Every structure is written in structure tokens, then in C-alpha cells.
Amino acid sequence: MSHAGTSGESPPAARRRRARPPQPQERAAREEAAEAAHEEAAEEEAAGERLRQLSIGDGDDDDREHNRMIRSQYRELISTVQQNREAMLNSKSNRLTEALEEANRLFDGVCRAREAALDAHFLVIASNIGKEKASELHSEMSAFDSTAFAEDLLTFMGINRTEVEETDESEDIPGGFLPTGAWQTIGEEAPKYFRRAPTFHYMMGSFKSEPPVPKQRIERQRKASRRKAERAMPAQLKKMEESHQEATEKEVERILRILQTHFEDDPNTPISFFDFVIDPNSFARTVENVFHVSFLTRDGLAKIKLDEDELPIIEPIKPSEGGEEEDSRAGARNQVVISLNQKEWKEIIETFQIREAMITPPYQATEEEMETE
């Protein structure tokens, strides 16, 4: 810096740079570049001074200035190209070609590696842009006017163009007023073009993984009040239950009598369980029969066992026989679950050729009573 002071005049290149009005985007960059160049220039001046003292000709000074100019022009060219990339890519613009020609011209004045390096840097950028331009041509897409497309979309969305432009933004945006449901309109059209899987949601929401603690207290309170409520209604409830129980008991007794009657006719042949309970005319009644027979076995009034063919048979138990009391007790401890669906029911009817029900259907009146649960 002191050397610059002694030289008495600021280097012409730096002065020229300061004089040029700096563009807003690159002011900082320019200032930096200017400072760097200033320092550079200062150093060069110092070197120049020394060389001058070594009595080399004036041509070097001009050379140095010339090189500085070239460098600054290259830098400017590079930044211009980078800033205006979009404009350069426009297929209708020749600006890239112009920039290349400018660089060509500058290159004529280049004689040192330093400036050539800048030229190479510029070439890299320019060729990138060139490649992009080429790829845009290469795609061979028919001309697609995106602006027109946008306009048509806005129309579809229901834009109201009667309003004059109230644009405070750039001039690219056309005037007009988009209604609130604009995107909803497109949204209704869009799903037709997608094979999008509808999302899965639980209708009633999902439950939380941790059991909620405070709820237990509420439950206890509820249970207490429930009991009280039940107590308040015994009179009514009992009546219904009794009639229900009575009907069942009556039915069970009736079935027992049927069983005993059949057995009396032929005491030595036990009755096939299926023959006994199945009603070929009604699946529902078959199930009821099985239900009622289960009471008989539970109360030790009948027993079910398997015969030689592993088919179940049923026979009544005479309660007076002492020897069989043990059996009945042992029998009472066995639990069997019988399952029967319609298909199996039909198969059994086919297999055993069951034509009529051994347990005659109860009277119509009783049936209706039982069905009013």
C-alpha cells in the first residue's frame, strides 16, 4: 500500500473499474474484485517500479495494463453468462453465440497462462449452456406452449377475468381473480388420471395402546349403579325368566318322556342320537332338540355313549338303579361340545335316511312363547 502512495497516481485499470456503475447484484463481488485487483495492481506497480529501475522498456507497463483489462473483461463476460443463463437457453436467442464471439475476440489478446485460464473457465460454462440448449432441441418434443396451457388451466379453474389487472407483482402474471374453489375444481378432475389406492382409515378411529387408568374408577361406579338398577326391577324380570325357564323345563320333560316311551318299546336297542334329535324338516328345531337333550344328560336322566361303530347313542337312565349311580356320577363329569352346521345336518339326514323327527315339534303356542326372547 505504501508503494501505491509513492507512485502518486492510481492505476488506470482500477480507476476505470471504479468509474463503471456497478450492477446491484454484483456490487459486492465487484468491490472484492476491485480490491483484489487494486492490491494486485499495487504489487504490479511496485514490481514495475523495480523493473523500471532495471531499465526495461515501457512496453511492459502497457502489457500489464493490457492483461489486466483482458482479465477484467473475461470476468465480466463470465458473470454475465452465469447471470443470464435462462435468457441464453432460450432457443430463439443468439446470446450464447455472441458471448462466444466476444471470448474469441478477447483470446486474441491473450499471451499468458493466467488469462488463458480465465478463457478456459468461460469455455466450461459456455459449453454447459450449449449442452443444455442442445438437449432441449434433442428431445424432439412438439412445441408446447406452457403459457397457453397455464391460461387454459386457469380458465378451467374458473378464473374471473373481468377484473382489470391489479398486479403489483411482475408483468408476467395476467390479471384476473381466482375463486376459492379453484384448485378443488382441478382436484375433482385429477383422480381420474391416477390409479391411486384409496387410503385406509378405521371408521371409528383406532384405540390407544396403553390402557387408560382413570377410566377404571368410572367403571367401578358404573357397576355399582348397575346392580342397584337391577335390584329395582326384580318383579318384572323374574316373571319373564320364570316363563322362559318353565318353557324349557317343560320341553325337557316332554323330550324325556318321548325318549322313555321309545325305549320302553324296545329296551335292548339303544337309540341313535342322531335319529333322536334330528328333525329333517327344521335345522333350528334340531338345534333346540340337542339343547334340550343336553339338559337330560346334565341332570343324569339320560346318557350318551358311543357304540361299536363309534356312533353316539342315547338311552334314559333309571334313577332307581343303585349300581348305575356311580356311572351317572362319572358320566356327569364329562363335558362334550357338539357342533353342527347346516351342511353337516343335511349330510346326516342323507346318511342315516332320517325321514321324520322322533321328537315331535311342540305345540304352536309354546313355540311362539319361546321365540319372543
Next chain:
Amino acid sequence: MSQRKRSKGLGCSQLPDGEDDFIPTQVERRSPEQLNQKVSELVQFLLVKDQKKIPIKRADILKNIIREYKDAYSEIIKRADRTLQEVFGLQLVEIDAKRHIYILINNLPCAQGELLCRGKEQEKMGLLLVILSFIFMKGNSVKDSALWEFLHLLRVYPGKQHGVFGDVRKLVTEEFVRQKYLETTAIPLTDPPEFKYQWGPRAEKETSKKDVLNFVAKMQGKDPKFWASQYSEANKATT
């Protein structure tokens, strides 16, 4: 050790042998009821995972559902896909064969007047369709600056909060990309770095160039053949 041999025998893709605990023999593990149970669990898992439309990773499936049934993985996946197709009309598609990522798509053509997605979702799909159309018509790849310039025309700005979409930039660059509707790659040697957008694998599966061209044609009131090269490209790719 023996488990690795078993996997090869089944011909399924290579499974990670990460945590190889002691695994009981095949016979004990693969009763039909147990397999059915796993298939059902997987179907439910996939349906729930698909809610956000973020692709499902095989690692998640293995960790949460398959667990010790690793050797039956391909069988379970195949059957889950069949269930999804036969019961729900959906399809399980692998969009990344290397990283094993799956999505669910609709197997049935979208019938007219069906409201399968709700308001907010529909609006996003509208925006997505517009973006996908733009990308296709412009040659399958656009720069982000070009895309935003186009969206400007529709009153959608990256810097401004949008009345319907909120943070649009986030929606486009993050949500749509995560859902694999869009794919973004950096353009080399650009400063500041620029990106280009293309169709993502989900878009490739859920819609087609032909559908999108039809949309553009409908909007502009023209025949799709008006754009000759796009039309021929759209008809070429009929997968």
C-alpha cells in the same frame, strides 16, 4: 447356517442375515393357519402404512410383521398381494428392485363420480397432475426454475404461503419427492446449485403419459395428436 441354505432353496430374493437368532425348523413354523395369520397381518400393515403414501420398505415389513417367518417371506408377500387384489382391488408393486421398496396402487380403473379421496388430497393431486403434465410435455425433465416459472402463472409461488397448499415449495420438493411422485436430481456445474425434476416411480405406476396427454388435450380443447412427438411417445410406452 442352515437357514441361509433354505432361503436359496425357496428361490426368494436375498434376505438380510442380520439377526440370525435360533430359528426353529420349517416344519414347526409353517402351519397354514400361522401363514394365513401372517398374510392377514401384512395386508393390514400395508393398508395402514399406505395412508401417507410414503413407500414401504422391506426392512420395515420384516421387522414388524414377518419376524421369524423370514424364510416364507416371498410366499407371504405373494399371498398378501393376491388378497389385496381379490379383496380390495389394490396391487402391491415393487418400485425399487434394488432397495426393495413397495407401494400400493389401485387395480381398478377410476370410475366416474367416485370420491375416493377427500378434499385436501384431491387438491394436492390436482397440483401434482399439473406438474406431471408440464414435465412430460416439456420433454420428461424440467429445471426447477422453469417449473416455478410455470407455477407462477397459476398464482403458485415458492416463497409465498399459498391459500390452499401452504408451503408449496415444501410440498413439491419434499412431500411429492418422498412419496416418489417426483424425482429430483442436481444439475452438475451449476452455481448456485440447480435441480431438475422428472417423474418419480410412483407416478410411472399410477398414471401414464397417455393419460396425462389426454388431460392436457382436454384442458386445451385440442386433440392429443396435436402434439405429435408427445403423442407418439405416449403411445409407445404402453406398459
